[in-house]
Amino acid sequence: MDAVPSAPVVGDYGSAGSITAASWSRARHIGWLDRARWVLAFVTVGIGVGLAESGWLLYRQMRGDRLEIDVHPEFLWLTPLAQGAWGLLAGLLVAGFSWVLPRLTAITAPFLLGFLGTLAIACWFAELEPWARLILSLGAGFQAARWLRGSSPSSISTGPQRPSRVGEVDDPCFEQGDGDRLGLVARAAPIMICLSLGVMVWSLARQEWRQRPQGASSFPPVATIPGPELHATTPAASANTATAPPLPTNRTAIRNVVWIVLDTVRADALSHLGYHRETTPKLDAWARRGVTFERAIAPCSWTFPSHASMFTGLTQESYDPDLKLVLPDRAYTIAERYSDADYRTAGFVGNSSCCTQWFGLHQGFQRFDTHLLDPIVALRQPASGRRLLNVLAQSWDWVARKLDLPAPQRIPPLYRRFHSANDLNAKALAWLRRHDDRPFFLFLNYYDVHAPFLPKTTTNPRFGRPIEHWYEYAIVRMFYDLDPSRTAPSVLQFVRDAYDQCLADLDSAIDELLSELERTGRLEETLVIITSDHGESFGEHGQFGHGRLLHQEESWVPLILIAPGSPALPAGKRISTPVSLLDLPATVLDLTNHANDGTCRPAFPGQSLRRFWSQTTAQREESLPSDTTEAVYSELLPLTPDFLQHPTHHNRPLRLLVAGRYTFFRNREGREWLFDLENDPGETVNLIDSDDPVHQEAAQRLRAALAERIGRQTRF
Structure with missing residues (x-):
């Protein structure tokens, strides 16, 4: 009796990890849920790095170090929110690329998550050379990719994974069990957002309390x-x-x-x-x-x-x-x-x-x-944001020079304000x-x-x-x-x-x-x-x-x-x-x-x-x-x-x-x-x-x- 052929498994990449024409066609359709998980994972890492940077700045301030001139006084809450905004932007870019290069995006997303997070931390230390930051971030990116997949690097391209939902590519980044660590990171986003908002409310309330009317006091000896x-x-x-x-009681006196x-x-x-x-x-x-x-x-x-x-x-x-x-x-x-x-x-x-x-x-x-405090100043608050905006400002300089833009548009909007x-x-x-x-x-x-x-x-x-x-x-x-x-x-x-x-x-x-x-x-x-x-x-x-x-x-x-x-x-x-x-x-x-x-x-x-x-x-x-x-x-x-x-x-x-x-x-x-x-x-x-x-x-x-x-x- 001839064996009845089994129904094809969506996302079966073959024993050698090759992508068949059918699977490649299906790879063009990644579900909205997976894209949302990517975005939330980047937001989580961004806010986490921002909270760590706020703690680092607070430690330096308590130690008596003079902070950089671009550090905003409200760095405690502004840094994690700004870093979260950069994470959101990175997540949206990754999700956008998944429409064009779905398989490549699925493979590189965990790497980018670790790479960008480590690069943001490395930017705190001005004494590090750019090449040192890059090498450190590349290594962290590869390790993050391995950890998030929960298995050896071979799982990137070999072996069948969980059946995907209809219309989705089988993404090894979101496999069941230990491999769903990226999903766990994504699910931590609401906690991180609430934590950063709590820091913001506490900081602003403390500022208002300090500005409350003070009672009269005596001069210190x-x-x-x-x-x-x-x-x-x-x-x-x-x-x-x-x-x-x-205080002067005469209303014509200098008060x-x-x-x-x-x-x-x-x-x-x-x-x-x-x-x-x-x-x-x-x-x-x-x-x-x-x-x-x-x-x-x-x-x-x-x-x-x-x-x-x-x-x-x-x-x-x-x-x-x-x-x-x-x-x-x-x-x-x-x-x-x-x-x-x-x-x-x-x-x-x-x-x-x-x-x-x-x-x-x-x-x-x-x-x-x-x-x-405006969006540009806020995005400049993290050290990585300052470096990125400086690069963009230099790029604006080059574009304006080449295009000979009109005078009002010639001033780069990304410089410190x-x-x-x-x-x-x-x-x-x-x-x-x-x-x-x-x-x-x-x-x-x-x-x-x-x-x-x-x-x-x-x-x-x-x-x-x-x-x-x-x-x-x-x-x-x-x-x-x-x-x-x-x-x-x-x-x-x-x-x-x-x-x-x-x-x-x-x-x-x-x-x-x-x-x-x-x-x-x-x-x-x-x-x-x-x-x-x-x-x-x-x-x-x-x-x-x-x-x-x-x-x-x-x-x-x-x-x-x-x-x-x-x-x-x-x-x-x-x-x-x-x-x-x-x-x-x-x-x-x-x-x-x-x-x-x-x-x-x-x-x-x-x-x-x-x-x-x-x-x-x-x-x-x-x-x-x-x-x-x-x-x-x-x-x-x-x-x-x-x-x-x-x-x-x-x-x-x-x-x-x-x-x-x-x-x-x-x-x-x-x-x-x-x-x-x-x-x-x-x-x-x-x-x-x-x-x-x-x-x-x-x-x-x-x-x-x-x-x-x-x-x-x-x-x-």
Whole structure:
């Protein structure tokens, strides 16, 4: 009797693993359930890797490491959700490829799952070479494929598997028993999603709890370290306490503080400080309602140390002698002082590179908003996401260059983003509206004039012309990488035009904020401080950018104090004497009736700038310590202990003393420079070896003053 032929088994690949024509035809139809399991498996691995990365970042933060500038403050919940989104994208791509190459996709999906997961973890460690990451991830991918199939590699292509459902390919990745491990991974996706959402809810609730209104408290005890200029404070062990001064009760007195920092704005770029272009007409009008300091000196020529010094009154060598680039918790900030006095405190920051929580600048702020949160920023949160988006951005550069895209489409949308001045204004005004009538301390950092110089006004700009060609965008984006000695004057003028237009756009945003404060009646009882953290070099002294030197293009910044409703600040006053931003904490306390007059022990060094408009020169000198002059100090330290090995930074540490008509510099090698600003405003002729007895006497006096100033540097 002839044997009855059995019905063909769907998915029978033959004894040697060959795929018959019939099975290949059936392989074009993979069921929706299997595709869904692939997608969920990738989501599970993505969220799992994201949670692990959040834990790793949290450990580093608790250990005191300074995190990368692209790490968002809400990394605990943002990292797993963003990594899960990348996993979802990868899963959808795999499911999409299964329509075209079903068998190949079924074989490679487990490998890709392990490969991409390991590659995402390897991206955490910047010290790993790219080839090392690739080899490690390839090995993990092969091992993941073996484990997920639950058998030897031969099962990839040999032997019949479970009968498939009608219209599906027999996929060894989803076989019964141990081989269904991929299905187990997929079924864990809801748990992972709920876990990441739980972390998000907990983190946001904790943030709201921290921002809740605080009750009045007393100032912490402080121990004053004596010194003619520097009264640094450290926690005291004494049981004596100093209570906060009472809040002003007179409604015409200064109750509130708005501190505005125009990041990267040099003083001579403002029209009311002598610039030949009318870059800041609206700010000029506001300046006429207050006090303008024509020669304000920043504590440093880059963002972090300048902000930290403004907030504490201390130089970087005092609070960061080990060059950890972080403001320690024991440093007492002006925001902490006002928070302790029952003020509402908030900071809204555009510079998400060097003015963030990772640098310790959030101390004392009940709310400190530094990172723009949009889909691109969220996808950049994982280390692997940053690397992938950087590759995509470079690809966008190449495509835009080849296609010569129109100007609005020429800016890659994948680069790191920041809050614009208008965004910060909206956030700040919304914050003011949602809270009670208690006095407030508000800090704003505007980043609009920092490179890349991309003006908000894209048509009919006031200065220069719009960006019309790809290479022009590349110039303003890569300005710091240009060689000043090889840059054509026309290129330099194009960059300066873009810078000036950015400043003109920022001028409108400042006017928008102050006008709204005046319209709501808040400005009458508010002290407004407008300054900058540093300037910008446009080829002067052979440099582009900032943080390179301490010449006036990098260290001289605007400083305007406005209080329209208070007689404490005269209108239209201009001060030509050099002043330091290190005096700002003492000045703000003085003008808001929190004076360092003995009722509360001084928590901040320096002297109130009120002395420049309320005292004569003789009275001002008499009020200062006997061995102190009005010389202004600034310093530029290495970024890290090994930073000096870089050949272009041999000058650091670089120190500056400004006194009257002279600027005096000294670098780490003992080389000195002396410039006479009256006869050489560009600081081009070094007079340190001059035979003129006047210059010789100035050099000796400033050399001694600088040595004495450095000797009195107080460290924690």
